[in-house]
Amino acid sequence: MAKVAVLVFPGSNCDHDVYHATKHVLGQDARFVWHKEGSVGEADLVVVPGGFSYGDYLRAGAIARFSPIMKDVVRFAATGGLVLGVCNGFQVLCEAELLPGALMRNASLRFACKDARLRVESTATPFTAELETGEVLTVPVAHGEGNYTADDATLDELEAEDRVVFRYVDAAGEAVPEAAPNGSARNIAGVRNARGNVLGMMPHPERCVEPVLGTADGAKIFRSALAHLGAEVGDVA
Template identity: 65%
Template structure:
């Protein structure tokens, strides 16, 4: 499998994503510069975390207009797998690939810690090796991670099973205290209607090696993608 990792000015999680794909899971990986006009021959695109363009205007608003994003949209609309992590989630929302928006955390503070999530949908290319209702732990690091969508969009997300992760307690309860940023309905990650584009605020690429501490639950996302791609290609 070949991963393409987009690099914007200000990206700081691009190397983490590359390391996970290339060195931890032994897949092909390449960096894609934001001024490139094509993602090239890849099986999945990762739009990584960081502070693209210094988060000017609002997170992801400028990066959305980078030349490569036009081809990311084309790639996604043709069924290509796209994973947006943290700032990448913000960019995908700005680009119209995912509904809703990400706003300032309700406490107006940057949150950097581990968050526990409950898997709401395990029927996606990104989560099929997980169990529905499983609790996983991913790091978070964001100041604008509060997901918001209006009532009609929220109803569609629920009706179409597009909510993939919710912030939860260690026992899987969806509570206000488990929500680190005030996201509506405790939403931590969603997919598009076709299920090939996932955006989430927590960082699976930062927890793929138990040696580093903090567990390796993020490996499930990468292994799910790798196995899905191999199955489709078979």
């Protein structure tokens, strides 16, 4: 059984979804970690959830990056600990410089809330090691600032180092511009760090871990990470 630390900031609204997914659905030892705590404890996996940390004042993730707990998250990641940032969590990880790039306002200037198709681009991370390259997952998005942006040199480096983990695609599995709900550069939906232990993604895998939700594709991402940790996980009903 893996120990999962779910961070909670003022304004987090997906922390309970992550807790439910990891504890009640996947049967792991999950607990909430308040942003003012100084340590993630004996965690095997740290999840930085979605929401609107600190009301997204200044810009999304900018204030949460300075929360006391984030200093230990940086330490945890540096030791090889698994860190998953989802939506606002992705924004926080970029602000904390655990991941490159930034998340800007959606190109449409509208909030995007719908199912998105994600093509698995890389299996060189524990979060996708159990998946197949080219596999297409259906995972919901819900964000106003999910437009992944980086300079061309950084984007080229991410591509060359196999660090683009997920890409938005259409029904045919093609990464056409129209498939990205936010205008992300090169249709990028998720990236990893060089070591592969830190993943940031805008879509919400914790919102699709049970068939009753329409798709359980999100469970595949959690199950892959848990398998890497050697945790036993039952079948998703």
